[in-house]
Each structure stands twice: as structure tokens, then as C-alpha cells.
Amino acid sequence: MIEIRRVNFSYWDKQILKDVSFVVDDGEMVVVMGPSGSGKSTILRLILGLECPHSGQVLIDGQNVCVMKEKEKQQIRKKIGMVFQDGALFDSMTVGENVGYYLLENSRLRWEEIADRAAEMLGFVGLDPNEVGDKLPEELSGGMRRRVAIGRALLSTNPRAMLYDEPTTGLDPNATQNVLGLITKLHQEKGIASIVVTHQIADALNIADRFVVIYDGEVAFDGDQDTLRACQDARVKDFLLPFRESFERVARKKFIGLEQG
């Protein structure tokens, strides 16, 4: 449903993305990895139509986002939920208002009804609505905020695709498992196509079986776990080097799983 076709993009005279192409099918889960500053967030911004490629195309369901009018872009954005790096919660509103924000702006529902649905959504993402609903985002922990952001994206439009920008960075192992569990649940239960940007390779290996490695604005790798392990590309090896061990561990776990199953 999302296709990035030979995209080039630069900020001023600094080229950020060079000839990037990849496709994400309906219901697919893709992990995008790469060093800091390699252009991962930029790719997500392009998909959402917040930025336009200088050459190449971003196609959502076959439609080019960038040539659209603002109205049509809105239609596209309804299909895609985005969880920004650090959540991007509106800090002047309560958690409940944040989660119900889309309905507040775009529906004629009364606030009581919206609050009910926001509370339900908070429950879905594993938070206690009575406890956090009336708090401000700044009073929550990082992991809670991330989950509120996911809830906000979900309640907006029933998206068919979700973009997660480093959803687990800076979380403790417990919170990380929570958020990853939620992402997997959405993917499996609702069939939501997902793009997860992350640095944490060990986690990435657990949730997806397709990986895209971005290095210096180029797609250095696109394929499954075994191919990734065997990949001889110097850039990919260089990026993966610190994570050899977690690789082995995950592979071993899988192997044990196979033996038992």
C-alpha cells in the first residue's frame, strides 16, 4: 500500500535521501534501521506528505501524495497513523483530550462521548484511564507517553497503516516489551501495515521479518533476517557489528523454538 519510488530529498544543499525505493504491502511489518541522521524520520515524513521529494514519488495505494491538494492529502493521512519520535503529544491538553483529539476536531460528538472512547482507547493501549486521563502529558513517564501517542494515532481514523518513529528509544526493558507487544498486537489482530523505525536491533529482530537498512540516505539492505545475517555489504556489517551477540541470541531462541515445535 505504500511505495517509495526512487526518491531523492535534500534540506537546502544537503542531500538526505539518495534514490531510496522500497514497498510496504498491506498488512506487512517492516523494520527500518540505520545510524542516527541517516534519514529514517525523513522517510516517514515523506510518506505522510509533510515533505515532498525533489525527485521520485511516494505512492499511497497507487496515488502520488505530493501532487495532491491539501484536501486529498487529508484523505491519505486518514489511512495512516503516525507515532512521532518522542510522541509529539499536545502539551497544553490532558491525556484524554490528546487521545480524543481527532474526534474533538473532526466530529460532532459531544465531549462526554469522546471522553468515553478516549478512555476505552487508553485501556486498549494498557493504561488506566481513571488514573492518567486527566493528567498532562508531562506528568507521564516516557513509556506511558509513547502508548498515549499510539492510542491517539489509533483513535484518529482506524488507520490501515501505522508509522512508528523510534517507539522504544529510551524505555526500560519492561516498557519496551509493552510497547513492542502493542505494536505486534495491532499488526496481528487488526492487520495494520506497520513501519517501525528503531535503533534497537535486538527488539527489531523479535517483531519483524523484513528489514530495511538505511545508511547515509541510501537503502543499504532490504530483506529478511537470514539474508541480513549473511549480508556482506560493508555498510550493513559495520552497522550490525555491535549487535552480533543479540543476533546470535535471537537466532538460538528461534532454533530452540523450532526444535520444540
Next chain:
Amino acid sequence: MAYQSQSLFFFSGRMILSLFTRPFYITETLEQMYLIGVGSLFLVVLTGMFSGQGFALAFSQELATFGAKDYLGRIMALAIVRELGPTLTGLMVAARVAAGITAEIGAMKSSNQLDALVGFGIDPIKKIARPRLISLIIMVPVLTIVCDFVAIAGGWVIAKFIANVSTTVYWSYVIDKLNFGNMFMGLLKPIVFSFVIAFISCFYGFTSGGGTKGVGRATTNSVMMTSITILIVNFFITKVVGSALRGYQL
């Protein structure tokens, strides 16, 4: 610099266009009016009172040497309504409100909140910038009138207790000078200043970058640019509108 003034120009155009398109976000606008108006009131009253008194003190001594201290009311009304009131209020609001607007929008930008708004189908110019513009257009003239009044009243305190000008003489000269030309100039300026403050402060917020430091820099630049622009624009309004109004006994 040339590029920046060009984008400021287009940005201002978009803000003006946004004035005429729905949705209007009434709640945000009322909230901003309260924040801007009530928030700046104390500062403006304080500034007006002390400037008015200082002015009156200096002038009354000078006028007394000509034996013309009864004219204090005329000079006060003229100087305050046409020049001092609008400029002081404009500068105070620039210092207090422009800084706040730029910092707030800059923080929203650096934490991706503006992008999140766009993702929800909301135009940040309409939702964030326009309520501030409208509130400024309404509140800066109101604050200016308050400042004018307090400054002239401060002048009266000096007139009565220090310069020994009679209350009736002082106020009748003041009212004498509140003619169409002066009032027009005295209200045109704050309206123009409110656009200056809104355009520049929102622009610096929306275009800030580079994290916390970037927001700090944008805020400083915003206050500096609004203040300078207000002073320059003030001069030109005095010059151009002043000569256009010559027919109306200034």
C-alpha cells in the same frame, strides 16, 4: 536575509488569507485574548504611569521657563496619544507577548506537535497563528488606550501637585487635543503594530529549528525584530499619515 524577508512576506500573506477561512477556533482566540490582554495589562499600566509622569515633569519645567506651563495638557495629549502611547505599548507587548508566541510555537515545532497537527488534518496557521493575530488586533489598541489614559493621568498628578497647573486647565487642554487626527493616528498605529508583532513572532516560531537552543535564538531574534520594526513603522506612519491628515488641525 533576502530569502528570509521573502518567506516572511509569504507567511504574512498566508496569515491574512487565513483570516477569512473556516474553521475559526473561537475558544483558542478568546483564550489568547485573555492571555495577551490581561497578561500585559500590568506592564502597560506601569510603563504608562511612569513615562507619563517623567514626561510631564520634564516638560512642565521647560514650559515654566516660558511661562507656558498651562499648555502642559496639550503637549501631553499630543505626545502620548500620537507617539508615546502606541510605541510604548507596542514595545511592551513585543517584549512580553512576541517572546511568548515565538517560544511556544518553537517548542511545538521542535517536539513535532505542529506536524502532528497537520497529520490530524489541521492547518497550524489557522489553529495556532490566527487566534494570536486576531487577539493582538483587538488587544493592542485596547492596551494602548489604557496606556494613553494612565500616562495622561500620571501627567495630571505632576500638573496638580508639582507644577501647580489647575486640574480644569490641564484636562480641558487634553480634551481639546483629542481631535480626529490625533485619535486616528493613535489608533491606526496599534493596529499596524499588532500585525507586525503577530507576523514576526509567529514566523520566527514556525521557522525555528535546532532544538532548544534554536528556539532560544528564534525568541531573541523575534523580540529584537518586532521592536525595531515597530520603531521604524512608527516613524513612517507619523510621517506619511501625518502629512495626509494635515487638513484636520493637528
